[in-house]
Every structure is written in C-alpha cells, then in structure tokens.
Amino acid sequence: MKAVVHTWFMVGRQARNLMREPIWIVLLLVQPMIWLLLYGQLFKRVTHLPGGGFGTTSYIEFLAPAIVIMNAFFGATWSGMAMVSDLDRDVIPRFLATPVSRVSLVVSQIVRSALTALIQGIIILLVALLLGVRVHAGAAGWAVVLLAAMLMNSAFAGISQGLALLTRKEATMIAIANFIGLPLFFLSSTLISLKQMPEWMQELSRYNPVNWGVVSAREVVLPGSDWSAVGVHLGLLFALTIATAAFATWTFRVYQRQL
Amino acid sequence: MVEGLQKRYGDVQALAGVSFRVRAGEVFGLLGPNGAGKSTTVKVLTTLTTPNDGRAEVAGHDVVHEADAVRRSIGYVPQSSGVDRDATGRENLTLQGRVQGMSGRRLHDRVDRLLELLGLADAADRVVRGYSGGMKRRLDVGLGVVHGPQVLFLDEPTTGLDPEARAAMWEELAVLAREEMLTILLTTHYLEEADALTDRLAIVSKGRVVVEGTAEELKGRLEGEAVMVELVDGEVEAAAEVVRSLAEVREVTADGRLLRSRVADGARAVPTILAALDSRGIQVEAVTMHRPSLDDVYLHYTGRDFRAEDEAGVGGPSE
Numbered sequence: 151m152k153a154v155v156h157t158w159f160m161v162g163r164q165a166r167n168l169m170r171e172p173i174w175i176v177l178l179l180v181q182p183m184i185w186l187l188l189y190g191q192l193f194k195r196v197t198h199l200p201g202g203g204f205g206t207t208s209y210i211e212f213l214a215p216a217i218v219i220m221n222a223f224f225g226a227t228w229s230g231m232a233m234v235s236d237l238d239r240d241v242i243p244r245f246l247a248t249p250v251s252r253v254s255l256v257v258s259q260i261v262r263s264a265l266t267a268l269i270q271g272i273i274i275l276l277v278a279l280l281l282g283v284r285v286h287a288g289a290a291g292w293a294v295v296l297l298a299a300m301l302m303n304s305a306f307a308g309i310s311q312g313l314a315l316l317t318r319k320e321a322t323m324i325a326i327a328n329f330i331g332l333p334l335f336f337l338s339s340t341l342i343s344l345k346q347m348p349e350w351m352q353e354l355s356r357y358n359p360v361n362w363g364v365v366s367a368r369e370v371v372l373p374g375s376d377w378s379a380v381g382v383h384l385g386l387l388f389a390l391t392i393a394t395a396a397f398a399t400w401t402f403r404v405y406q407r408q409l
Numbered sequence: 410m411v412e413g414l415q416k417r418y419g420d421v422q423a424l425a426g427v428s429f430r431v432r433a434g435e436v437f438g439l440l441g442p443n444g445a446g447k448s449t450t451v452k453v454l455t456t457l458t459t460p461n462d463g464r465a466e467v468a469g470h471d472v473v474h475e476a477d478a479v480r481r482s483i484g485y486v487p488q489s490s491g492v493d494r495d496a497t498g499r500e501n502l503t504l505q506g507r508v509q510g511m512s513g514r515r516l517h518d519r520v521d522r523l524l525e526l527l528g529l530a531d532a533a534d535r536v537v538r539g540y541s542g543g544m545k546r547r548l549d550v551g552l553g554v555v556h557g558p559q560v561l562f563l564d565e566p567t568t569g570l571d572p573e574a575r576a577a578m579w580e581e582l583a584v585l586a587r588e589e590m591l592t593i594l595l596t597t598h599y600l601e602e603a604d605a606l607t608d609r610l611a612i613v614s615k616g617r618v619v620v621e622g623t624a625e626e627l628k629g630r631l632e633g634e635a636v637m638v639e640l641v642d643g644e645v646e647a648a649a650e651v652v653r654s655l656a657e658v659r660e661v662t663a664d665g666r667l668l669r670s671r672v673a674d675g676a677r678a679v680p681t682i683l684a685a686l687d688s689r690g691i692q693v694e695a696v697t698m699h700r701p702s703l704d705d706v707y708l709h710y711t712g713r714d715f716r717a718e719d720e721a722g723v724g725g726p727s728e
Contacts, residue, residue, distance in 0.1 A: 159507050167495040170536065244491030244552065247455040247562075249480045250508040409458040 156251040160258030161265070164232070168266070175269060182221040182274055186214060186281070189341075196342065203345025205372045214278035215295050215367035216340040221274060222267035222299040223335070223360050226306035227327040229263035230314030237318050243409070252406075256315075256398050260307045267303035271296050283371070291370035294380055301387040302363035308394025315401040334360045339368075362386050423449040425616035426463065431594055431609075433559075436586055438607035439596045440703070446616040447596035448488060451564050454594070455485045468559045481509065484553030488564040490545050491552065492537050498524065498548050499533045502555050509556035523551045526588070527581065543574035547581060554589055561585075563595040567602060579606055600703040612710055619710040624703060631701040631709055633659075634675040638668040638682065641692035648691050652682055664714055666694070671705070 168174070194209040204212050233256075236242050245255060275285070275295065285291040313326055337354050338361035344352050355361040362383040369375045424446045431437040439447045452458045454467055456476040465472045468482035492501050499520060506516040524533045527547040537545060546566065553561050566582070567575040579602070586593050597603050603610050604624050611621040620627060636658075640648055645663040652670055653661045657678040661670045672678035675698040686693055708714060 156508060159504060163493065163496060163500070163504055166500060167493070170495065239494065240487040240489045240491040241493055243457055243487050244485065245508065246457050247480060247483065247485035248505070248508050249477050249510070406458075409452055 153251040153253045153257075156254035157258050157261065160254050161261050164258060164262035165265070168262070175266065175273075178225065178266075179221075179270055179273060181224075182217050182270070183277065185220070186210070186217050186274065186277065189213070190281075193341075196346075199346060201345050203343035205343070205368075205374070208282070210278070210281050211283045211371060212343070212368070213341070214275070214281070214283045215371040216338075216364045217278075218271045218274050218295055218299050219302050219360065219363040219367050220335060220340050221270055222303040223306060223363065224331060225267050225270065226263055226303040227310055227331050228323075229259060229303075229307040230310035230312075230323055231320060232262070233259055233311050233314035234318060234320050234323060237314070237405075246406070246409075252402060253399060256311055256402050257395065259311050260304050260395060260398065263307040263310075264300040264304045267299045268296055271299040285371050286373045287370035287375045291375070294370040294384070295367045298363045298366040298384060298387065301384065301391050302360070305359055305387055305390040305394050308391065308396075308398045311398040312394070312401040315398070315405045318405075334358055337361070338364050340364050359387060359390055422616055424453070424460070424463075427613070427616065427618055428463075429611045429618050429621050431592060433592050434590065435608040436582075436593045436595070436606060438603040438610035439594065439613050440598070440600065440603040440610050440707075441596075441613035442598055445613040447598075447613050448564055449616075450613070451485075451562050451594070451596055455483060455562050456480055457485075481556070482559045484556070484558040484561040486549045486553045486561070486563045486566060488568065490549050492545055492548050494538045495536060497534050497536055498529050498540070498551075501537065501548060502551055505552045506555045511556060519555060519557075523555060526585070527551050541574075542570055543577060546570060546574070546578060550581065550585065554585060554591070557589065558591070560592045560594065563593065565596055565598070567597070567599070575602075582606065600707070604703055612707060614707075614711045620706070627706045628701045628703065631671060631705055633671055633673040633701075635699055635701055635705045636670050636672055636675055636679060636682065637697045638670075638686070639694040639696070640666045640668065641694045642666070644691055647689070648686060651685050651689055651691070655681060655685055657681055660709065662708065662714075669705075669708070671701070671709075 190210045190213050197204045197207050197209045197212065206212050242255060246252075275292065285295070287294065310323070310327070313323060317323060317326075337351055337358050339347070339355060340360070344355065347355065366380050366383040366387070369377075369380045427446065427450050429437075439450060441447050449458075453460050454465055454472060456472050456479050459473055467479045470478040470482065472479050493504075496504075502520045502523060503516060506519060511519065524530045527550065529544060529548060529551070532540060532544060537548065540548065550561075550563070550566070553563070563582070567578050570578060582593065583606075585591060595606065597606075607624065609621065609623050610627075611618045612627075613619070622630075638648070638652075645666060645668060648668055649661050649663040652658055652668060655678075657672050657674075658670045659672070661668065670682070679696060679698060683693060683696065
C-alpha cells in the first residue's frame with residue numbers, strides 16, 4: 151500500500167516537472183512525425199510490391215500504428231537519463247534517508263516514461279487520423295494501440311533504469327541505447343511487412359519485443375483484426391514488463407549496497 | 410551512540426572502529442580531512458548503508474534493525490545538494506513531508522513556516538534551478554527538518570559556499586537548532602567551522618575517532634603555546650635537532666621550512682630558541698606564537714598536518 155501511495159507521489163513529482171516544460175513532449179515528437187509524414191510518403195508504393203503481406207494498400211495506415219510503437223520504444227531507451235541525473239544530484243540518497251518506499255523510486259520512473267509514451271501515442275494517432283488513417287477496430291483498437299505503446303515503453307524503460315543504476319553514466323547509457331535501439335528497430339516489421347524481409351530476419355523478429363508491439367498495434371488498425379494474435383503479443387509484452395521491472399528493482403538494491 | 414563501527418569497500422577500510430556518543434540537543438561535529446571516514450559514518454547513521462561490524466543507535470533506535478524508525482526520527486542533508494532542481498522550493502518541501510507521512514493542513518502550514526524561517530518565502534514558487542548556492546543549501550536544510558526530526562545530519566553543510574553565505578548558514582543552523590530543539594551532527598573539514606558551530610566534536614582520522622570533547626577542552630589539553638619558526642633556508646632537520654634538545658620545548662615537528670613546537674611559556678621560550686638557532690648559524694625568517702588552535706590539536710593527536718592531509722585527500726569511495 152505504501153509502495154502504491156509513494157509511487158503516486160513520485161509520479162506526481164515527475165509529471166509536474168514534465169508539464170513545466172511541455173515543449174519537450176512536442177520536440178520529442180519531431181522524429182516520429184518525420185517518419186510518418188516524409189518516410190510514409192516516400193515509400194508509399196511499397197504496398198504494391200509483389201508478395202505483399204501488408205494487409206492494406208495504404209502504406210500510411212500500415213505505418214502509423216508501428217510509428218506509435220517505435221516512438222514508445224525509443225523513448226524508453228532514454229528513460230534512464232532522469233535516474234542518472236537524480237543519482238548525480240544526490241536526490242536519491244536524500245530520499246533513502248526517509249521511510250520512502252524503495253520500490254516507488256524505481257517504479258515511478260517507469261510509470262512516468264509510460265505516461266509520456268501514452269500522451270505522444272495519442273498525438274501521433276490524431277495526426278494519422280488527419281492523414282486518413284482509420285482504426286478499424288474502433289475504440290477497442292485505440293485502447294489496444296495505446297496499451298501496446300505503454301507496455302512497449304515500460305518493458306524497455308525497466309532495462310534503461312537498470313542500466314542507469316548499474317552504470318550511472320550518461321555516456322554509457324547513450325552508447326547502449328544506440329547499440330540496442332537500431333538493431334531491434336530494423337529487425338521488426340515496423341517499416342515493411344514480414345513477408346518482404348529476408349527469412350533469417352523474419353525468424354529473428356519473432357523473438358523481438360519491438361515486433362510484438364508492432365503486431366499488436368497493427369492488427370487492430372488494419373481491417374480484419376486477429377484478436378488472438380493481439381492477446382498473445384500483449385501478453386508477451388506484459389510478461390517482459392514484469393521481468394524488466396524486477397531487474398530494475400534488483401539493480402536498485404545493487405546500487406544501495408554500493409553506497 | 411556509536412560503537413566500534415567498521416565499513417569496508419572492497420580493499421578499502423573506510424571505517425576502522427568509529428565510536429562516539431552525542432548528547433540530546435547538542436551540536437556535534439565530526440572533524441577530519443577528506444577521506445577520513447566522516448561521510449561514511451553519516452551514511453551508516455542515516456541508514457543509507459549498513460556497517461560490516463559495530464553498532465549504532467540514533468534517537469534510541471538501532472540503525473540496522475530499526476531502520477524505518479530511525480528514518481522517521483532523522484533529517485539528512487547530503488554533501489552535494491539533494492534538491493530537485495526542476496521543481497519549486499515549495500514542491501520540494503511538500504513532497505519531502507509527504508514521504509515522511511505528513512499531509513493536509515499540517516503539512517501546508519509547516520512548509521509555509523519553514524519557507525519563512527529559511528528566508529525563502531519570496532522564492533517559494535520559483536524553480537530551484539534559479540536559486541543561488543546559499544538558497545539551495547538552505548532549502549536542503551529545510552528538506553531535512555520538514556517533519557520535525559529529533560536528529561539532523563549535515564554532511565559538509567557549507568562546502569562550496571562563499572564566506573558570506575557560510576556565515577549566514579551558521580546563523581540559520583544555530584536558530585534552527587534552538588527553535589526546533591534539534592540534535593545536530595555535522596561533518597566538516599573546516600577547522601573554523603567546527604570551532605564556531607559545535608558544542609562538542611570528534612576528530613576523525615583514517616577511519617577512527619582519535620579524540621572527542623569540546624573545542625576548548627581539546628585545546629586546553631595542549632598546555633602552553635604553539636611556536637612556529639620559519640627558516641631562511643632548508644636546514645630544517647638540523648634546526649629541529651637543535652630545538653628538540655632544549656628543555657623548554659616539547660613536540661617539535663618539521664614541515665618544509667617550518668618548524669612547529671609547543672612550549673609552556675612562549676615569552677620565555679622564544680628567546681632561548683632563537684639564541685640556540687643563532688649559535689648554530691641557522692638563520693630565521695620569522696617567528697609566530699599563538700594559543701593552541703584546532704590545527705595544533707589535530708597535529709598533536711594524529712601527528713599529521715591537517716591542511717596538508719586534507720589537500721592530499723586520502724580519497725576513499727565516501728568522498
């Protein structure tokens with residue numbers, strides 16, 4: 151109970167700081183917008199490739215849900231930065247000398263990160279709507295896309311928080327974010343249908359959490375949703391989120407032991 | 410109450426059996442150079458880390474077995490400011506009060522009063538990023554006392570402040586200690602700070618407490634006066650020999666071109682020392698004489714010069 155209440159306090163702290171400079175949410179949206187507006191236009195003919203597998207002739211409709219996921223994923227790989235800064239400035243030690251719930255210090259960072267992904271996801275979807283994209287599964291579809299985005303983000307935010315607590319260096323964090331970010335992105339069906347990928351990449355993508363998120367979100371946007379596929383992939387993402395949150399909590403204990 | 414604390418970080422023995430006792434309501438100082446083990450001691454007492462050996466009680470609670478009770482009774486001001494720089498002063502204080510279990514009217518009034526007391530009322534709703542170093546440090550102290558703790562831990566409270574802000578900080582702390590009926594434990598490597606601010610102090614060196622008492626007691630235990638002789642050139646060892654052989658002089662140490670010694674009566678000893686040096690042809694640049702300072706106390710108990718050791722900074726993960 152204390153953990154939940156304290157997480158709420160800590161998320162409140164982060165939300166206030168974020169809202170004080172809302173410009174960041176917009177600046178961070180520049181990149182996904184470029185993918186959606188420029189890349190989406192540039193490659194709009196790919197849906198006509200022989201072999202297909204896109205499930206739609208509108209590339210923007212194929213791309214939009216994946217961009218929501220991509221944005222959530224890349225946002226997550228940076229989420230540990232806030233932890234590094236709290237550690238550097240002795241904010242965490244100051245809280246540790248109080249009865250504050252230890253778990254709340256870590257979990258609130260993950261929740262803050264997921265909430266950012268949610269807000270950005272809504273904005274990206276609204277822009278996609280203006281571009282003529284339809285979420286075929288309706289309100290339930292919206293809920294699934296946004297839930298997938300939040301889980302996608304939380305799963306990797308857990309890893310990022312863990313790395314922040316283990317390395318405590320921004321430079322190392324940036325290197326690792328780049329190292330895992332781009333490969334996982336390209337080994338997913340974010341930009342192109344699975345059928346168009348080389349076989350070895352198709353095989354790898356099945357174990358790629360980014361692809362799990364893309365599949366869940368895309369299923370509900372395109373016509374003829376396969377709800378069992380949605381369920382399985384969301385379930386996998388949820389399990390991963392729990393595992394990485396546990397990892398982050400463990401690294402927090404490692405950090406405490408070093409004090 | 411602290412008894413035989415030991416703490417190792419890998420091969421580094423940060424604390425090698427620290428023991429001391431602080432009385433309720435007093436301002437107690439841990440004085441020592443960088444790397445002596447002051448910060449590590451504070452980390453153990455604030456439950457941030459656990460000792461490898463030894464026992465400590467804070468406000469009647471064991472720091473290992475009753476950590477949460479300790480955390481409710483203490484305030485902690487870390488060495489580098491622990492404030493959230495992206496939040497306002499008021500938000501910082503309010504959140505700190507919340508995690509200490511305060512809420513509603515009581516919290517609101519307490520925050521208002523502290524902002525007033527710390528001279529931050531005008532800046533209360535501004536983001537901390539724009540605060541001066543002194544304001545940030547005062548807010549740090551506010552965060553430490555928001556829940557009305559019994560004991561306040563201050564780790565190097567005035568490091569990095571300019572002399573003016575430092576003096577102001579000393580005053581703030583004195584007022585707080587009185588108004589809040591606080592017991593304060595502070596660490597410092599400023600001898601003047603320990604002298605001016607603390608009721609009693611312990612000198613820490615290489616992970617141990619070497620002596621404990623009031624500044625006056627410690628100075629009083631060194632009878633007589635300190636005489637420093639500065640030589641024209643480097644024959645310091647020969648000069649030390651000469652001075653050591655004199656009956657009036659005790660504890661001679663050589664340091665560069667400087668010869669330190671203690672004598673019972675400076676006015677009588679100085680001419681003797683100068684005559685002895687002169688007879689060996691050793692030229693003297695300057696002579697100074699003063700009542701024992703904490704510098705001399707430190708030198709006496711550790712055999713090392715405080716400033717030299719502080720600059721060398723033994724290091725250690727705590728600093």
